[in-house]
Amino acid sequence: MGLTVGVIGLGRIGGFHADTLTALPSVAELVVTDANPAAVAATTDRLASARAASDADSLLNSEIDAVVIASATPTHAELIEKAIAAGIPTLCEKPIALSVAESAEVVARVADTDVPVTIGYNRRFDPAMAAARSAVDAGELGFITTVRSTTLDPAPPPAAYVAASGGIFRDCAVHDFDTVRWLLDDDVVEVYATGSNQGDPLFADVGDVDSASILLRFARGTTGVVSVTRYNARGYDCRLEVHGSTDSVVAGWDPATPVRNMQADCAFPAAEPHRFFMDRFAAAYRAELAAFCASVIDPSTTATSAPCTAQDALEVALIAEAATRSVATGRAVLIDEIRDALVPAR
Structure with missing residues (x-):
């Protein structure tokens, strides 16, 4: 039953x-x-x-x-x-x-x-991202120098959603933050973020940015690079790159990746671009x-x-808070700075 x-x-x-x-x-x-x-x-x-x-x-x-x-x-x-x-x-x-x-x-x-x-x-369950995690776990890549996670939305969400979302770091980039933490099985210790608004003034009106890049310093020395935007009209672009001392792997580079390849005589990617996160991550x-x-x-x-887990999600929330503070202050923010300021749980 x-x-x-x-x-x-x-x-x-x-x-x-x-x-x-x-x-x-x-x-x-x-x-x-x-x-x-x-x-x-x-x-x-x-x-x-x-x-x-x-x-x-x-x-x-x-x-x-x-x-x-x-x-x-x-x-x-x-x-x-x-x-x-x-x-x-x-x-x-x-x-x-x-x-x-x-x-x-x-x-x-x-x-x-x-x-x-x-x-x-859900990205933990994406077949290619799970395979990348397995390769890292197996030591196939040597030590990891850089991990890059990209999330480019095809268009901004509705204004009411933006106003209540908590901002691009808490709403969008958290998926990237969770993915890179899980992939490396390592903790972020420092965050530097920068962002800008070149589109709808709505984002600035609610204290948000429409595009951002975030540098993450991990405890074991890996550098994380996260890129997010609300404006990528070609399609929904979500991919992962893992660069190691002995090998590199990618996930999300499929025939429907929404980019134009400028290399002559190269047909990749050849499929209709992904249009939304629900078709990209249906599996x-x-x-x-x-x-x-x-x-x-x-x-x-x-x-x-x-x-x-809930604890994993809290760690991601700490990274998002640090990124939000970094944009506001223009400086790198230690995760412990955010953690130490937490109000003790009731």
Whole structure:
């Protein structure tokens, strides 16, 4: 008999997760809810296995086996805590919360329970990025000199989303931060970030930037280089390069990579460019949700997957906060500077 999985939030990513979960053999039924009744009706009309709950509290009391939280970021912390209190295994989309302090409080609560909580950093499940991690783990690349992670969005998100996002480092670059930490199995100790606004003045109006580059210094000496922008009209470009002393590997350089190759007589890349993160990472999302469901059925399976823990997500939040502070001050920021300023968890 399959799982009954709750989905809280049925916007862009929540609706995608609902569709993906329905197609998994391990899932028998969905219970769904959203602040927008039209989104709930659209989902239950589209998916025969989905039934509606009036709100999140009702959903968490619906005898579900697991829950996926895909609602707006300000709701994440409270919903994680409610799910933990109900003893329900949880996968929550990133981030845990908008502030580092609130994230730390949630992490402390998670540490006091046996209820599994996974944060949705799906790139860990991208086949090519996972292969790059395996190559690093196996020592195939020697010592790692540089890791480069790139996320170029084809167009800015809606204005309301930008205003509530927490900024490009907390909203967009966090995926890159998690990927490079996980890839190297190493901690960032110092961050320098710079950014600019050349597009819609909306970003500057809310204290954000539309494009940024971030240098990360890792504890074992590797340099991380992260590049992000809201403006890449050619398509959604997300790739990873790992440069080692004996070899180098890349992930995300596929025929649909949205670049024009200026090398004469070279047809690569030849496919229609990726247009959005959900087509670029469809396989990764499927693998992430399948691994989550498998871990609910048999918790020992987490040993063979790559879930992002709440503690991992807190480390990513510290990097994002340091990058935000670096842009504001024009200087490099030590991670310990951010960590030491945390308000102790209640």
